[in-house]
Amino acid sequence: MNHQIKTYAIVILAVLTTFAFSSCDGGTSGKSTSKEVAVKEKRAEAGCGGCSSAQKSDAPVKVYYFHATRRCATCQAVEKVSKEAIKNAFGEKVTFISVNKDTEKDNPMIEKYHISGQKLLVIQGDKVEDLTNLAFMNARTHPEKLESKLVKTIQDKL
Numbered sequence: 001m002n003h004q005i006k007t008y009a010i011v012i013l014a015v016l017t018t019f020a021f022s023s024c025d026g027g028t029s030g031k032s033t034s035k036e037v038a039v040k041e042k043r044a045e046a047g048c049g050g051c052s053s054a055q056k057s058d059a060p061v062k063v064y065y066f067h068a069t070r071r072c073a074t075c076q077a078v079e080k081v082s083k084e085a086i087k088n089a090f091g092e093k094v095t096f097i098s099v100n101k102d103t104e105k106d107n108p109m110i111e112k113y114h115i116s117g118q119k120l121l122v123i124q125g126d127k128v129e130d131l132t133n134l135a136f137m138n139a140r141t142h143p144e145k146l147e148s149k150l151v152k153t154i155q156d157k158l
Contacts, residue, residue: 059125061157062095063150064109066119069102075118077139078146082120085147086154094154122150124157 063086065079079098086096101110113121113128118136122129131150138145 057125057127057157060095061093061122061124061154062097063154064097064099064113064119064121064123066099066101066110066113066115066117066121068118069100074136074140077143078118078120078135081139081143081146082135082150085150089151090154090158093158122153122157127157129153 063082065082067075067079083096083098086094099107099109099115101107101115104110109115113119118132120131120135122131131146131153134149135146
């Protein structure tokens with residue numbers, strides 16, 4: 001019985017490992033679920049190694065910050081830190097777009113990315129990286145962490 005459990009555990013682990021590291025985008029088509037984002041973050045922390053310059057796209061990198069009309073200090077800091085980090089590191093090479101989801105309800109990006117709250121997304125073609133949690137945890141208290149992660153995420157795409 002014990003041998004049978006170990007065999008099943010090994011098979012399950014092999015399947016999960018194959019799925020998790022099969023591709024750098026997790027097989028998504030531009031819409032990242034929270035589970036897919038978590039898998040991507042774990043891969044990045046573990047050094048996936050699966051990304052190569054051959055996988056880099058020629059599509060432009062754009063950073064979208066979706067927000068509401070009424071914003072707290074943290075919401076404002078996410079926009080300010082992100083915008084400045086992109087401008088300082090990339091100049092005009094990378095576009096930062098701030099979208100007020102309350103006043104721009106007809107913006108197709110809101111529906112495409114299922115925006116219902118604040119979001120910070122780095123988008124290149126159909127690949128999307130969601131930096132919202134990191135941004136809101138660090139924009140006011142540790143802006144250098146947000147800047148560093150944002151710049152590295154963009155550099156990996158260029």
